[in-house]
Amino acid sequence: MNSTRTAAALVLEDGRIFRGSAYGARGRTLGEAVFCTGMTGYQETLTDPSYHRQIVVQTAPQIGNTGWNDEDDESHRIWAAGYVVREPARVPSNWRSTRSLDEALAEQGVVGIAEVDTRMLTRHLREHGAMRAGVFSGDALGSDDDMIAQVCASPPMKGADLAGQVSTGETYVVPALGQTRYRVAALDLGIKSNTPRELARRGVELHVLPSGSTIDDVLALAPDGVFLSNGPGDPETQTGAIELTRQVLGREIPLFGICFGNQILGRALGLGTYKMRFGHRGVNIPVLDAATGRVAITAQNHGFALEGEPGARFDSPFGAARVSHHCANDGTVEGLRCEDVPAFSVQYHPEAAAGPHDAAPLFDEFVTLMEARNAQTH
Numbered sequence: 263m264n265s266t267r268t269a270a271a272l273v274l275e276d277g278r279i280f281r282g283s284a285y286g287a288r289g290r291t292l293g294e295a296v297f298c299t300g301m302t303g304y305q306e307t308l309t310d311p312s313y314h315r316q317i318v319v320q321t322a323p324q325i326g327n328t329g330w331n332d333e334d335d336e337s338h339r340i341w342a343a344g345y346v347v348r349e350p351a352r353v354p355s356n357w358r359s360t361r362s363l364d365e366a367l368a369e370q371g372v373v374g375i376a377e378v379d380t381r382m383l384t385r386h387l388r389e390h391g392a393m394r395a396g397v398f399s400g401d402a403l404g405s406d407d408d409m410i411a412q413v414c415a416s417p418p419m420k421g422a423d424l425a426g427q428v429s430t431g432e433t434y435v436v437p438a439l440g441q442t443r444y445r446v447a448a449l450d451l452g453i454k455s456n457t458p459r460e461l462a463r464r465g466v467e468l469h470v471l472p473s474g475s476t477i478d479d480v481l482a483l484a485p486d487g488v489f490l491s492n493g494p495g496d497p498e499t500q501t502g503a504i505e506l507t508r509q510v511l512g513r514e515i516p517l518f519g520i521c522f523g524n525q526i527l528g529r530a531l532g533l534g535t536y537k538m539r540f541g542h543r544g545v546n547i548p549v550l551d552a553a554t555g556r557v558a559i560t561a562q563n564h565g566f567a568l569e570g571e572p573g574a575r576f577d578s579p580f581g582a583a584r585v586s587h588h589c590a591n592d593g594t595v596e597g598l599r600c601e602d603v604p605a606f607s608v609q610y611h612p613e614a615a616a617g618p619h620d621a622a623p624l625f626d627e628f629v630t631l632m633e634a635r636n637a638q639t640h
Contacts, residue, residue, distance in 0.1 A: 270375040270399035272317075272346055272383070273409045276390060280383055285350055286367025286374035288400035292416040293317040293343030295395035296565065297384045299544030303561075304363070308342045308372075309335040311428035311452030312521065312563045314494040315419070317344035317395050318543075321384050326363035329354025336454040340367070341428065341494075344397040345374035346383070373397045391539045392565060394418060419565060420537050424495030425451040425503070425522070429473035436461075436468040444486040444632050447471055447479075449503060451493030451522050456613040460625050461489070474502055477509035486632045487516040490523025492611065497525035497535045497566055504529045511580045511603050516635050518628040519607035521564055527598055527607040528568040531578035538594070541565035542609075548590040549597070549610055549621075557590060558620035560610035567609070568595040580605075604631050 268284035274295060297319040298307055304325055307318060325347040345367060354362050367374050375397050387393070396413040398404065429450045436458035438444075443465030448457070450470050458468045469483050473493075480488060488510045490503070500522075507530035510517050519527045525535050542562040549560050552573040570576070572588035572595075581602025587609070588596050597608040606628075612621035 268400055269403060270397065271403060271409065272375050272378060273396045273398065273406075273413050274386075275394040275410070275413050277410055278386060279406060279409075280375075280378045282375045282377040284374070284399035285347060285376035286345060286364055287371045288402070289373050290396060290398050290402035290412070291317065291344040291373040292394070292396045292413060294392055294419045294565070295319060295346075295387060296392045296541060296543055297321055297380075297387055298563075299546060300561075301545070303545060305330060305334045306336050308340045308345065309337045310454055310492075310563060311337050311341045312492050312494050313342040314424050314428050314452070315343050315422065316494075317346060317397060318342045319346040319380055319383055319387070320348075321380055323380070324349045324351060326351035326354060328356035329359030330361050330363050330366035331356070331358040332360055333358060336456065340370045340372050342372065345372060346378055346380060346397070347374065347376050348378060348380045350376045373399060375399065387540050392419070392541060420496055421499065422495040423499035425473045425493045425500060428452040428494060430470055431472060433469060433471050436470065438462050438465045438467045441465055442467045444629065445469065445483060446487045446489050447483050447485040448489040448491060449473060449475060449506065449523075451491045451500070451503060451526070453491035454611075454613060457489075457491065457520075460613045460622065464625055464629050466629070475506065477506055480506065480510065485515065486636060487518065487628060489628075490517065490519035490526050490607070492521035492523065492563070494522075496537070497522060497529060500526055508579070511600070511605055514603050514635070516628070516631040517605040518624070518631070520613070521562075521609060521611060524598065524607035524609045525566060525568055527605060528570075528595070531580065531583050531598065531600070533576075534569040535566050536569060538565055538567050542589065542594070547610065549587050550590045551587055552584070553586065560621055562610045564609060568598070570595040604635050606631075
């Protein structure tokens with residue numbers, strides 16, 4: 263952190279103000295204040311496109327110990343709108359570190375604030391819910407009323423259509439490692455870098471498509487499977503992705519979705535979605551598999567969820583389906599399985615590069631699904 267202290271303020275839409283010092287870039291940023299409980303993996307968090315337009319509050323008391331490196335990014339940039347920490351590390355210490363977290367934030371223009379009582383702030387967000395917020399520092403600091411007015415004038419996350427802002431503009435290919443066994447079309451709603459790596463290790467050639475792609479774009483690849491990625495915003499806005507998913511289900515092409523993709527599949531099957539009070543964001547969230555009774559510790563980042571009850575079976579336009587997984591903490595829907603078409607999804611992140619890796623075998627399950635479908639068709 264810089265030795266000269268610059269005053270900063272985190273302003274919430276309900277009028278609560280937290281004072282601290284500038285961290286990263288100076289200026290103003292607006293977004294939705296959310297808290298992340300991960301004790302590690304801050305670089306992966308900041309570069310996760312699912313955090314687009316969100317001001318991330320880290321609940322771990324000290325952040326930045328391992329600095330910033332050029333290997334762990336989950337995308338080409340930091341997507342978080344702002345960053346809130348309690349005690350930033352004064353000197354990073356890791357053999358892969360190339361610069362400090364403070365420097366990385368400043369380089370990319372991410373306005374942050376340090377020396378905030380993040381425990382008190384997190385308790386406030388848990389009680390009152392995730393809400394619009396702003397971080398102001400330096401010349402951007404104004405009167406309390408003026409800063410609150412700026413926050414209240416910013417757009418809410420409910421109804422936000424953000425996937426197109428983080429998606430690739432053009433299709434690109436990630437080749438398989440070793441022999442190519444399958445070709446998969448991935449709809450990029452905010453895909454993380456480790457997802458193609460996980461699939462490539464399993465012999466999958468991944469064609470990453472823009473979020474606005476159509477069924478014709480998918481069929482032109484003659485894929486063995488379709489993947490729906492994670493991403494930001496309100497799933498209700500993704501009418502194109504939902505219709506594409508329906509078209510894929512109707513053709514019985516094996517489909518796997520994660521996080522935002524779980525919500526897209528759910529809506530394609532006829533389920534509704536809703537905005538959660540404060541969401542799930544962290545790397546320690548327990549998920550129960552209804553079929554086996556096993557619990558996986560998972561990485562998650564979502565503020566919206568599917569309507570449904572743990573273990574419930576329901577009818578859809580594509581046959582029977584069921585809620586396959588739920589959160590052990592609050593019963594939130596965490597996964598779906600279709601019984602009559604080859605499709606499944608989970609709300610969490612099996613590709614989590616920073617861990618945990620309990621859910622990594624889900625990629626193997628997707629490969630098995632494609633293998634079975636190929637055997638059936640041939």
